[in-house]
Amino acid sequence: MQISLNTSHTISPSFNPNTRIQMETATLLILCLLVAALFLFKHNASSPLWNIQGPKSSSFILGHLRELLQRPAGLAEFEWQRTYGDVVRIRTSFGSEQLVVSDPKALQHILCSGYKWRRSPVRREMGRLTSGKGLGWADGETHMRHRKLMTPGFRATETQKFLPIFIACAEAMSSEWKKIISKSGDQSCVFDLTDHLSHATLDAIGLAAFDYDFGSISNHENELAKAYEGLTAKAFRAPSNMGLIMLDLFRLIPSAVMEFMNDHNPRLETLHHVAHVGKGVAKQLIAQKVDEIEQGTPNTDIYTSLVQSNLSESFKSRLSDEELVAQMSCRTLLFGGHETTTNSICWAAYELARNTELQDQLRTEIKSTERKIADRGEFEFTLNDYEEMPLLNAICKETLRFHPIALHLFRTANEDDVIPLSKPIVGKTGQLITEIPVSKGTRIVGSCSAYNRNLTIFGEDAHEFNPNRWLEGRVKTENNLGFPYANLATFAAGARSCIGWRFAVAELQTFIVVLLRNFAIRDTPKLTRIRRESALTMVPAIEGELDKGTQLPIRVYLGDS
Ligand code: HEM
Numbered sequence: 245m246q247i248s249l250n251t252s253h254t255i256s257p258s259f260n261p262n263t264r265i266q267m268e269t270a271t272l273l274i275l276c277l278l279v280a281a282l283f284l285f286k287h288n289a290s291s292p293l294w295n296i297q298g299p300k301s302s303s304f305i306l307g308h309l310r311e312l313l314q315r316p317a318g319l320a321e322f323e324w325q326r327t328y329g330d331v332v333r334i335r336t337s338f339g340s341e342q343l344v345v346s347d348p349k350a351l352q353h354i355l356c357s358g359y360k361w362r363r364s365p366v367r368r369e370m371g372r373l374t375s376g377k378g379l380g381w382a383d384g385e386t387h388m389r390h391r392k393l394m395t396p397g398f399r400a401t402e403t404q405k406f407l408p409i410f411i412a413c414a415e416a417m418s419s420e421w422k423k424i425i426s427k428s429g430d431q432s433c434v435f436d437l438t439d440h441l442s443h444a445t446l447d448a449i450g451l452a453a454f455d456y457d458f459g460s461i462s463n464h465e466n467e468l469a470k471a472y473e474g475l476t477a478k479a480f481r482a483p484s485n486m487g488l489i490m491l492d493l494f495r496l497i498p499s500a501v502m503e504f505m506n507d508h509n510p511r512l513e514t515l516h517h518v519a520h521v522g523k524g525v526a527k528q529l530i531a532q533k534v535d536e537i538e539q540g541t542p543n544t545d546i547y548t549s550l551v552q553s554n555l556s557e558s559f560k561s562r563l564s565d566e567e568l569v570a571q572m573s574c575r576t577l578l579f580g581g582h583e584t585t586t587n588s589i590c591w592a593a594y595e596l597a598r599n600t601e602l603q604d605q606l607r608t609e610i611k612s613t614e615r616k617i618a619d620r621g622e623f624e625f626t627l628n629d630y631e632e633m634p635l636l637n638a639i640c641k642e643t644l645r646f647h648p649i650a651l652h653l654f655r656t657a658n659e660d661d662v663i664p665l666s667k668p669i670v671g672k673t674g675q676l677i678t679e680i681p682v683s684k685g686t687r688i689v690g691s692c693s694a695y696n697r698n699l700t701i702f703g704e705d706a707h708e709f710n711p712n713r714w715l716e717g718r719v720k721t722e723n724n725l726g727f728p729y730a731n732l733a734t735f736a737a738g739a740r741s742c743i744g745w746r747f748a749v750a751e752l753q754t755f756i757v758v759l760l761r762n763f764a765i766r767d768t769p770k771l772t773r774i775r776r777e778s779a780l781t782m783v784p785a786i787e788g789e790l791d792k793g794t795q796l797p798i799r800v801y802l803g804d805s
Contacts, residue, residue, distance in 0.1 A: 292683055293341055295671035298333035299324060307335030309488040312344075317651055317776040318693035321346070322707070325694045329669035331680065337492040342687045343680075346694035348701065349666040350680075352725035354655055354688060356738035359384045361655040363740065364687065366494045369502055373515050376523075377567060378576035379743070387739070393553045393563060394743060397453075397546035403746040404627050405544050406452040410751050411624060413451070414758035416461045417444040421763070425802050432801040434768055437593055438784060438794040441586045441755070446472060448751060449581040454529055455545040468525050471518045472578065495656075495687075522578070526569040546577065579780075581744050584649055587781050588748065589755045590796045591647035592639065594774065594784060595709055596756070597765045597798045602639070602711070607760050609635045614761070630753045638714035640752050641730045645696045646709045648734040649781040650742075653690035660684050667700070695733040766799040 301307045311320035312334065321344060324332040330347035345351055354361045362383055363371075371380030379390045396402070417440055425433045443460040446469060450458040460469040483491060494502055506512055533542070533551040542548050554562050596603045613629050630636060660683050668676040697706040701720045703713050713719055719731065726737040728745050735742035742748070759765065770786050774796070777785040783794040 296333040297328045301335040317778040317782045321691045321694040346691045364654040375576040397549035409451045410754035413448040418762045437796040445586045453546040453577045455543045471521045587649045592643040638711035642711040644734045648692040657686040692733040764801040768797045
């Protein structure tokens with residue numbers, strides 16, 4: 245996840261107080277960075293990680309940051325994993341070091357250690373920028389308090405209640421498509437799925453999480469929906485080299501200074517605007533929910549559940565109004581639950597569009613389940629029906645394995661620790677290393693994409709998209725290391741694992757079912773140039789057209805052929 249920190253904007257010659265604040269901020273920043281670089285240089289001279297192997301870096305200033313964050317998603321990690329094993333030492337800015345970890349036991353140890361390993365300060369700051377001081381920002385005790393209050397809204401029983409919303413949103417998008425296709429003359433149209441799905445999933449999260457109707461499938465005028473339009477493309481994109489260095493060194497700057505600089509950074513105006521509009525809507529919603537609860541007519545949305553559990557907590561454990569507002573703003577629920585599902589559905593559609601045989605097999609499974617539902621006198625799918633559809637589940641699992649949209653989990657050791665390994669790695673001295681002692685402050689990046697290609701767990705063909713591995717029972721799940729879904733790292737694990745994973749899986753299942761019962765989807769020539777781009781989430785883009793942002797052009801036919 246990166247914030248674009250392009251520094252090429254021009255400074256107006258006319259003096260004004262804002263300009264002075266910006267210049268002072270820039271000077272302060274440069275000074276801080278110089279001191280930081282000097283500190284790092286001295287600090288890294290004697291590293292306890294000296295025996296861990298990793299690639300040579302061609303740049304002292306940038307280390308491997310470009311390979312990790314500017315190349316197509318996952319490629320560098322796959323190469324490093326193949327060459328050096330499941331723990332690799334890389335360089336970041338000014339010779340600093342970081343471990344890239346895809347070893348299952350090591351990841352489980354780090355992610356499930358309570359708060360022994362913390363989210364990095366820069367990632368927390370991103371959480372604050374996108375959602376205020378909500379769950380994504382909170383740490384330690386505060387995080388535990390936020391998480392406890394939010395959990396009831398995400399249980400399996402709640403997810404079942406959201407299914408009609410997901411179906412309605414997917415059907416509304418399909419109706420729009422049918423209208424457009426019927427006017428086209430040849431029974432088919434090319435749709436950019438990133439755009440259409442983004443509207444449909446925004447409506448779904450709005451209704452399920454807040455009982456708030458963005459109505460964005462048919463109407464693009466809602467202020468909050470407009471603020472969200474293309475947010476990832478506008479605010480988050482692959483950072484420049486300078487952006488990479490600053491992101492890496494920000495960890496050495498006191499958080500109050502970092503917050504001040506970001507709050508006054510005109511480049512982050514889009515995020516400030518979204519936060520401002522989101523806060524206004526959140527305040528209205530809190531008042532409405534409290535009112536409904538007091539009248540004895542509470543809704544079933546996630547936010548009502550949060551306000552309800554908050555009211556029932558002892559005063560000391562309650563969230564403040566500011567914290568409740570933060571849960572509503574973008575990252576916490578809207579961001580957490582919008583772009584993530586949009587892109588996962590896109591990747592499933594991409595795979596299905598390129599494999600018509602698989603698509604036909606799945607359509608047969610959908611039709612046979614529809615007959616079963618009709619036989620019991622009902623009309624719509626339930627979570628149980630999805631559960632009993634082996635191919636649907638295999639495709640969802642394989643999509644989430646092969647295309648994990650949250651690529652990296654950044655963590656910093658909060659105390660000295662020893663990381664255990666599932667499989668020894670060979671040290672620089674040729675010795676086998678079975679555990680890695682690390683000191684407080686050690687930084688790791690957990691690689692979801694590399695873990696999800698682990699040959700021992702997922703099979704020798706782990707680098708191929710093949711749903712059959714799940715149908716044939718070839719995936720090792722018996723030693724599940726705490727990952728919430730299918731032994732995949734896609735939703736992380738432990739105290740900070742994805743709170744919305746059930747929601748995400750049910751929404752993915754629903755959109756696939758509704759798409760295939762209404763349409764046949766097919767490849768377009770541009771799909772041969774698809775690139776997995778690392779923005780805030782892993783998004784589809786077209787090689788040679790990266791400046792156009794996210795794109796997934798798919799040909800859609802009415803009916804099933
Ligand atoms: C396919 C879809 C999704 C994927 C792959 C995904 C993945 C993740 C991952 C990897 C994390 C941990 C990030 C870290 O610790 O650095 C996370 C956290 C989170 N996710 Fe998701 N997510 C998805 C959908 C959702 C949905 C639908 C919601 C809400 C409706 C949601 C809400 C959250 C929240 C609130 C957190 C922060 C949890 C905490 O810090 O305690 N996510 N997600």
